[in-house]
Amino acid sequence: MRIQRILATTAALTCLAALSACKGGGQAAPPGEPAPSGSSASSASSGAAGDAATEGPLVRAQQYLREWAGCENLSSKADDPRMPRGDFPKAGQWSVTEIGVCSTTAEKSDIVIAVPKDTKAFQEGYKQYVMDRLKGGDAGYGHESRVLIGKGFVAFPTTATTAMKLVRSDLRVLVCNPGGQVPEGYKREKPLVEGCGLTDFVSAEDGSGSPNFETPQNPSGEEKLGQPKNGSLGLPRAGSIAELRKLVGNSLDCPKNFSTDPEAVAIESIDYQPVIKGNALEWGVTGRALCGQPAGERRAHDLSWLDTVGDMKKLQTKAKAAQQADLKDDGKLKATGSLLLVGENIAVETNSPSSRFGLYQLQFLYLNCMPGFSAPSGYRLEKSQVEGCVLTNYEPDHPLD
Template identity: 50%
Template sequence: MRIKRILATAAVLTALATLTACEDGEREGGRGGAAGAATAPPRGPGALPGPTEVSTLAEAQKYVQQYAPCENMSASPEDKRLPRTPLTAVGAWSVTERGVCADRDGREGITLYLTSDMKAFQEAYKQRVMDRNRADEPTYGLFSRVFVGGNLVVVPSRTETAVALAESGLRILTCNAGFGVPKGYKKEKALVEHCVLSDFVNSDDGKGSVNHQTPEEEGKERGESARPLPSRAPGASLGLPSAGSLTGLRKLVEHSVDCSRFTTDPETVSIRSIDYLPAVEGDHKAWGVRERGICGEPGGARRAHGLVWLDTVHDMLAFQNREKAAQLAELKENGRIRATRSKVLIGTDIAVETNDQASRHGLYQQQFLHLNCRPGFTAPEGYRLEKAVVKGCVLTNYED
């Protein structure tokens, strides 16, 4: 089963997902570092309070040293501790300088980048994550170690170093749609859509930030998160988006869904296409839907293109009961949910039906969750898994 394969490879993908530099550039045998790394000095009044512009790698090193060891700095392209990928070399991703220093005992490296355009860097990283997610690597980027602030990017190898840097003014850039910032941690807008900045270190090695929304092992202290259980019980909701009308919903999802062409015409809304099957079929009022509209090209002389249905829901229990029955019926008939069938992404009083993965990526970042009613379904640690209104279903941002 694919979910088991994903869980089995999660530890490997953790290292791969920090940054494409780490993902593509890890040498056989691990990173080699110079010996003699010192313990990080205690932070005092001189510690930089937040993201800042730095002029040189030496200044960047000084900033990092206030939170973690960063010794034996080198900017030589021949340094074996540097990632071998050309994707984040000087000149790519708006990188102007790149260096590496030794962490702790010198066996692990911290890569530092200076960039002339932080937005361009974030856009390049986001595109890399999306490309790998679409290439059947759904956990790529979920356990990000990409710290950004001002014109500085810092990518530590060790989870413990990431936890230490999370106390700085730098923020972790995460662009995997499955990531949600747990309660109690900072959540800020990135410079690009569908990415988020936070101080939460997401990790599957048991050493990241404590997620108080998931069960914790007895006696764990901050900086050591619990390992996932084989099967997770859905928890209470961390919050879902809401809109008071179709107009508000259309505005809410405009960066995730192409809704430049939109109509509420009943005949058009009820259209069926070989490439786009709606989730809601029949009388939408019986589903508890108040208003219903459709985005995209409904077809005619040409095939339909980009169809997405928007719903405002006044009876979420009725809606989820209907969707549960529809999913179970299709699973019984076909053994699976057809790829052309739209997945339902739920808000508090709204729903979006789409079979487009890129649109769902953006919607997950907006905290919409997919209603999954498949018997036995669960989600790996790091993904949201919450109780649905109807028994036998869950809300999640994980797709298997």
């Protein structure tokens, strides 16, 4: 979920602080705000040839950016159509000595690079620019900042998707709008100027930025087919790992391949990763077993984990944090990571959609902490024991038939 706010009327905006692409009506998208689709990255292949420089601060910045989002066809030519055309960044402004631009590959977007001689002077200049925009009536300016501070350079990605990739590095978003908020779970670091902040939270009004996990996602209470007004429609329970193994039956590879040996239970593979990491007791789990083949003629396969749970709230709280950490990179869960399906006092971790289908028939429900998630009528959607998550049998990628 994104942080909601009221932006000033966009029709009044000029092409100040513009990057290469323009919004509808001929207005340019300024650095610090997302560019529209179909930006000028494609122009790189049709006209702007990269400079032949092989060293220097721009090249070093390019090498760094390549590790995280790609940065191809680097150019410092003033006539490169990808160069910014607005108020900033400009050479000679805010101690900036060089300006360059490169293009990503996956997003087909651009990244402008500014090299300031004095990083503090740059941050002071940007802060003053934001203050001037606020005084001019543009109350929302800077909320969706695309000004990313690095070591020796500043990057201006044109899309939130690229910005999210870059903040996985040491680059941080410079936010100088006093109303800018950083949700829990994201970094809050001090810049070189008072009144601003550095963060790895990327805000975007269209929802393409970093997820905001502070907004609870529990059901709103509206009546939906298949949803209880209060409590639960019922969840399975078991008194022991042995009972749980019998309960899941043939939904998992438990009848033939089953172990409670701690060394076997700790096994995971690149294709099968559990939800619970480390000491299971710290997750509120009292007993754990492994179903599947941990080794043999081929590498580990068909792995799933069974859990008896002494503290379900603790398990869901830890699982929520793990899910958020996974989502934070690109807004998606790892395909090889298991989902946590819970009962009253038991849980199952599996990344097999077919196994989960069988478990849903046994009334297990999946702990889903995705921002904005909702389930269609006919699917179960119940409150979890932690804010910001729901229990459901609906998976958008694998709907029940």
